Amino acid sequence: MDAVLASLQIVFSLGGLASILFGVAAGIFVGAMPGLGPSMGVALLVPLTFSMTPEVGVILLVSLYLAAEYGGSISAILIGTPGTAAATATVVDGYPLCRAGYPGKALTASLTASTIGGIIGALALIIAAQPIARFALSFGPVEYCSLGILGLAIISSLSGDNLIKGLGAASLGLVLTLVGVDPVTGVTRFTFGFYELFEGIPFLTALIGLFAVAEVFSMVEQELLAGQKAHFSSEGLTRKELLHILPTSLRGSIIGTVVGAVPGAGGSIACWLAYDQEKRLSSKKTERPFGEGALRGVAAPESSNNATVGGALIPLLTLGMPGSPTTAVLVGALMIHGLQPGPKLFVENQTVVYSLFIGLIFANVVMYLMGRLGMRLWVKIVAIPQAVLAATILALSMIAAYSLRTLTFDIWLTLGFGVIGFIMKKSHFPLAPMILAMILGPMVESNYNRALLMAQADGHLIFLESPLSVLLLSVAVLAFAYSTYKGLRPKKSVGQ
Amino acid sequence: MRFSTFLCSLLAGAFLFAAPAVAAYPTKDVRLVCWSAAGSSLDVMARTLAVEMEKSLKKPVVVENRVGGSGAVAMAYAMAQPADGHVLLTTTSSLSFTVAKGNVPFKVEDFVMLRAVEGEPSxxxxxxxxxxxxxxxxxxxxxxxxxxxxxxxxxxxxxxxxxxxxxxxxxxxxxxxxxxxxxxxxxxxxxxxxxxxxxxxxxxxxxxxxxxxxxxxxxxxxxxxxxxxxxxxxxxxGYDIVEYLWRGIMVKKGTPADVIDTINAAIDTAVQSESWKNTAKARRQESLSYSTEELSAKAASEVQERKTFLQSIGLLKK
Missing domain, CATH: 3.40.190.10 (Periplasmic binding protein-like II)
Structure with a gap:
């Protein structure tokens, strides 16, 4: 109890409050900037914590991590470019809703869902860390592979009207993940002698091209054709709409917490699982169908990616190992302060643990308030003339692509992906299946090989030995069969 | 945005026009290029070391992460800079694996291995x-x-x-x-x-x-x-296996001997500092001390060992 009181004192001290305010503001910024992400942001701030007490340092870094997961949705909604990998699913409905004239509604839905997700993730961390961590450990190579296959099965439901085009886009994504050093044998594949491609095609670089650069091309085209007249409203959500996204946010938060706690999965997978879940549950009554600006399509991924923050901290505190790339940086930061992440932290450094808990919850509140305040400003972005906006986005994209690895090579890569994205858009190939395939491809491939190495003589039977794997694979088959049936069934003409 | 672009160009301009000085090393900021991502073990080593080295070099030591190509990106960058000691490179025993696999267009001999400052066993x-x-x-x-x-x-x-x-x-x-x-x-x-x-x-x-x-x-x-x-x-x-995953600092070959001495002295002072020792202890690092000659010889012999290993597991043709 003393430790709780001491931690409360730390969080609400001048230093504690200042670090939450600064952490949240910096987090929203790095999240919204494509190319900068939570892990880069935390890594950049680590040296700043050297002069702080470990408690205040942890509060600062966790606030940034949390807010960055929300920040990613701002650019996803306003300019159709996810600021972070975990906001890719938010583009699907957030951007159309914004272009339809409701950026205020999309941003409010994202902020509300993010806050709910963040708080539920934090509560799960405080209350149920032990059982969730044990569940997370039941994921080995076999289960990861099956989880990845389940994720790939979702593609069929994300394909929109045209299943064949969706599968085509997914195949392109899978083929692209083959580039780079083979994760198991170490042999280089399809690198054509470019050592820039050893680690594969960098995912964020591809994202910037597919979303931001392709969007710039579209803007230029639209500008040439017509010019812009749409009216944008900064109006937020009505009470009815708010109630509408509440259950969605709760479900998304649960998915996010659990997926976040499984090391090696994380927000970029959670956001799609949550999105797909809502899409399946949706009835036809919704005013906007999924893919055209459904509020629930914004709330689901946004609640889940913020819930992964609490989730990813679960293995950090219970097992001493990171649950995401960002928490991996956090482990390094704790160690510099002489703290060993893991269960011993609860005994030896109680104030650090409780400060983290209280700080994380309070950071959610600050994030909500700051989001409300900032929203009026961000909505103005869409009022910027298309020509200016397009040029700014293009310049920012090039800077982001370069700064990720400081390689000129990546600028060309981004431009190349921009062209691919634009062609796909023009020929109505959906982007989501390709992105999902690029996220899941490496996970499925390396864990498939790993599982077979473990099985030795047993071969593929190993996938049926684990009950969890059987469950995941069965759901995958059902999901795929159901969507394929729905996708291929002749469409009854439904009035819009 | 426009303001920050302006600031960037201003800074870039300042670097361009900085007159080349003839004073003793270091004449400008020293860059410590790390080939692992920010937050990795190697990065933490680099950042902790940089803070301490600044004190003896009397110039800022800036850590730069240039990730990619199993270190090739960072090495290619360092090779393109003059061999005057203003660009230092992190190095680890993983370099010998990369070189042995033939994955990078560089040899261990293209660099001078200065110091291995820490290591971890398996x-x-x-x-x-x-x-x-x-x-x-x-x-x-x-x-x-x-x-x-x-x-x-x-x-x-x-x-x-x-x-x-x-x-x-x-x-x-x-x-x-x-x-x-x-x-x-x-x-x-x-x-x-x-x-x-x-x-x-x-x-x-x-x-x-x-x-x-x-x-x-x-x-x-x-x-x-x-x-x-x-x-x-x-x-x-009874199993005579003594192996460390060592981490240290190297520079481009051709760096003048007196510059190398200055850098080595700065590293040696840095690893004696309290803050370095405390961090190393918290991170459970074994302290290692190889002289420049010993380390270079070690790195070269490691490449041979790794080649035999890679051949035996079938990843390298004999």
Whole structure:
């Protein structure tokens, strides 16, 4: 109890409050900037914590991590470019809703869902860390592979009207993940002698091209054709709409917490699982169908990616190992302060643990308030003339692509992906299946090989030995069969 | 946005027009290029070292992460800079694997290995309730029937598999290796019962080792590690394996000898500082001290060793 009181004192001290305010503001910024992400942001701030007490340092870094997961949705909604990998699913409905004239509604839905997700993730961390961590450990190579296959099965439901085009886009994504050093044998594949491609095609670089650069091309085209007249409203959500996204946010938060706690999965997978879940549950009554600006399509991924923050901290505190790339940086930061992440932290450094808990919850509140305040400003972005906006986005994209690895090579890569994205858009190939395939491809491939190495003589039977794997694979088959049936069934003409 | 662009161009301009000085090294900021991502072990080493080196070099030492191509991106960058000691490069024993595989267009001899300042051993780990108690038990089980035993660790054809390969040679057994994308993932797989044994850096599971949940059968240090005094070395159990994953600093070949001396002196002072020692202790790093000549010779001989290893596991043609 003393430790709780001491931690409360730390969080609400001048230093504690200042670090939450600064952490949240910096987090929203790095999240919204494509190319900068939570892990880069935390890594950049680590040296700043050297002069702080470990408690205040942890509060600062966790606030940034949390807010960055929300920040990613701002650019996803306003300019159709996810600021972070975990906001890719938010583009699907957030951007159309914004272009339809409701950026205020999309941003409010994202902020509300993010806050709910963040708080539920934090509560799960405080209350149920032990059982969730044990569940997370039941994921080995076999289960990861099956989880990845389940994720790939979702593609069929994300394909929109045209299943064949969706599968085509997914195949392109899978083929692209083959580039780079083979994760198991170490042999280089399809690198054509470019050592820039050893680690594969960098995912964020591809994202910037597919979303931001392709969007710039579209803007230029639209500008040439017509010019812009749409009216944008900064109006937020009505009470009815708010109630509408509440259950969605709760479900998304649960998915996010659990997926976040499984090391090696994380927000970029959670956001799609949550999105797909809502899409399946949706009835036809919704005013906007999924893919055209459904509020629930914004709330689901946004609640889940913020819930992964609490989730990813679960293995950090219970097992001493990171649950995401960002928490991996956090482990390094704790160690510099002489703290060993893991269960011993609860005994030896109680104030650090409780400060983290209280700080994380309070950071959610600050994030909500700051989001409300900032929203009026961000909505103005869409009022910027298309020509200016397009040029700014293009310049920012090039800077982001370069700064990720400081390689000129990546600028060309981004431009190349921009062209691919634009062609796909023009020929109505959906982007989501390709992105999902690029996220899941490496996970499925390396864990498939790993599982077979473990099985030795047993071969593929190993996938049926684990009950969890059987469950995941069965759901995958059902999901795929159901969507394929729905996708291929002749469409009854439904009035819009 | 426009303001920050303006600021950037202003800064860039300032660098362009900085007149070349003839004063003693360092005449300008020193860049310490790290080929791992921010937050990685190598990055933490670089950043801790940089803070201390600044004090003796009297110029800012800026850490830059240039990730990619198994270090090739950082090496290519350093090779394109003048050999005047203003660009330092982190280095680790993984360099010898990369060079041995022929994955990078560089040789160890293209650089001068200045210092290895810290290192971590490998170790064989099992769960608390495993019937295997010693390294001899493990070797015996593997010799009898390795077809049901699942053994793995971080990376394919890397440091830990190399140590496991040496153990196989000395213990005269064979068995597959399950490579993971990170040391932590291997530890998680061991804890979750997906692996029977993992070959890991002890610090990646310190919490579980201290609580007794994970038992280390043997560690690849020369003498018992201060951090894990209860863990017997592989050497004392009759398996002569002394291997460290060392981390240090190198510069481009051709850097003047007096500059190298200045940098070495700065590193040596840095690793004597309290803050370096405390950080190293918190991160459970073994302190290593090789002279420049010793380290260069070591790196070169490692490349030969790694080549034999890679050939024997079929990843390199003879």
């Amino acid at each position: 170790s064989v780990a099992v769960l608390k309730d495993s019937p295997i108690k010693t390294l001899d038990d493990f070797v015996e089980v593997m010799r009898k029937d390795s077809s049901k035993m699942r053994v793995g660790g971080y990376a394919s054809a890397g440091f830990h598999q190399f140590v496991y390969y040496k153990l196989q040679q000395l213990g005269k057994f064979t068995g597959p290796w399950v490579p993971f994308d990170g040391g932590n993932q291997a530890v998680a797989a061991l804890l979750g019962g997906h692996l029977d044994a993992a070959v890991i850096t002890p610090s990646s599971a310190s919490a579980q080792i201290e609580s007794g949940e994970i038992r280390l059968l043997g560690i690849s240090t020369d003498t018992r590690s201060d951090y894990f005094p209860n863990v017997p070395t592989m050497k004392e159990q």
